[in-house]
Amino acid sequence: MKLSKRLQQVEQIVETGYDHIWDCCCDHGQLGAALLKTQIAKQAITPAQIHFVDIVPELMDTVASNVKRFLPNTESLWQTHCLDVALLPLDLYQGKHLIIIAGVGGDLMMHFIDAIHQQYPTLELDFILCPVHHQFALRQQLIEFNFGLKQEVLIKENNRFYEILYVTSSQHKGANISPIGDQIWHASSVAQAEIIQQYLTKTLSHYQRIAQGTPEQVEPIIQAYKTVQIN
Numbered sequence: 377m378k379l380s381k382r383l384q385q386v387e388q389i390v391e392t393g394y395d396h397i398w399d400c401c402c403d404h405g406q407l408g409a410a411l412l413k414t415q416i417a418k419q420a421i422t423p424a425q426i427h428f429v430d431i432v433p434e435l436m437d438t439v440a441s442n443v444k445r446f447l448p449n450t451e452s453l454w455q456t457h458c459l460d461v462a463l464l465p466l467d468l469y470q471g472k473h474l475i476i477i478a479g480v481g482g483d484l485m486m487h488f489i490d491a492i493h494q495q496y497p498t499l500e501l502d503f504i505l506c507p508v509h510h511q512f513a514l515r516q517q518l519i520e521f522n523f524g525l526k527q528e529v530l531i532k533e534n535n536r537f538y539e540i541l542y543v544t545s546s547q548h549k550g551a552n553i554s555p556i557g558d559q560i561w562h563a564s565s566v567a568q569a570e571i572i573q574q575y576l577t578k579t580l581s582h583y584q585r586i587a588q589g590t591p592e593q594v595e596p597i598i599q600a601y602k603t604v605q606i607n
Contacts, residue, residue, distance in 0.1 A: 381533040382540070383407045386476060386504055387414070389527055389542055394424040394502075395471025400461045400488070401430060401479045405439035412447060412454055425469070426454040433458050462491035466499060474502045482510025486517050493521055493545065502526070505541045512597055515555045518543055524550020530560035530575060537575045556600050562607060572606050 379387065383403060387410050390397070399408030408426045415423040428439050436458045443454060457465075466473055475492070477485055485507050492501070503523075507514050518541070526549075527542040539560060544550045551558075561576075563569035580601050583594045 379403075379406055379410055382506060382531060382538050383410070383478065385529055385531050385540055386478060386506060387411060389529065389540070390474065390476075390504065391526075392420075393472060394474045395422075396427060396466075396469050396473045397424045398427045398429055398464060398473065398475045400464075400475065400477045403479055404435060405430075405443065407476065407478070408439075408454070409443055409447065412443070412450060415453070416447070416450065423453055424474075428454065428456045429459065429461055429464065431458065431460050461488045464492060466492070466496055466501070472500070472502075474504065476504045478504075478506035480508065482507035482514040486510070486514055489514075489517065489521075499545070501545045503541070503543050503545075505543065506538055508538075511539045511557075512555060515541075515553055515557070518553050519555060521545070522547040523553060524548065525553045525558075526550050528557060528559045530557075530572060532571045532574070537571075537578065556597075556604065561604050569606060576601065576604055576606070 380403065383406060386407060390411060397408070397411060399405060399411070405428045408428050411424070412426045428436065428443075430436055430439070436456045440456050443450070461477065464475065477488060480488075485505060489503065489505075505514065523543045523545055524547040525541070525543055529540040531538050531540065539557065541553075543553065561572055563572055580598065583598045583601065587594045587598060
């Protein structure tokens with residue numbers, strides 16, 4: 377099955393060199409399967425182990441069945457884990473980890489990252505995060521944890537906007553994370569500039585509506601977004 381535009385973008389920014397890639401809540405394992413297929417096509421000498429993670433047993437059974445069907449003879453390259461993303465057993469697997477979390481809200485994503493960060497405070501981890509909402513709060517958390525930014529992308533799919541954050545728990549290996557974003561406001565085309573302007577307008581409108589009830593909480597956020605310059 378063809379990946380959504382959002383997951384295609386995630387797939388494109390995944391760097392090489394990982395020993396383990398954790399596909400968490402990413403549209404029924406489609407992203408992990410695509411990454412596995414890419415490694416096979418490129419005949420990677422040391423392919424990453426793909427870990428499919430979801431808390432729903434039936435979903436994990438379906439993922440395992442589909443991968444066996446469409447990517448036969450790859451059983452040594454992937455595993456399924458029916459568990460809460462907050463409980464990833466990273467210490468059981470040596471090497472470099474990439475954790476991809478998409479398709480959930482920023483509040484739940486923050487819970488996952490907090491739990492993982494507390495359990496493995498000294499482990500160097502990379503994350504690709506694509507929250508459905510609460511992007512500002514998520515960025516604030518990443519800043520508090522001293523994460524570093526590797527890349528950030530803004531896309532529009534089915535009239536919804538998504539920020540994709542590629543970050544690392546090793547601050548010195550990435551740039552500073554902005555609470556409102558930096559790279560996402562840089563347009564590479566006229567079409568992208570239009571998307572960025574639409575997203576900025578929508579974001580400001582969202583916080584201005586909230587400000588009608590709790591202005592003291594969101595006014596600083598509104599002022600921060602008003603400083604954005606699209607270039």
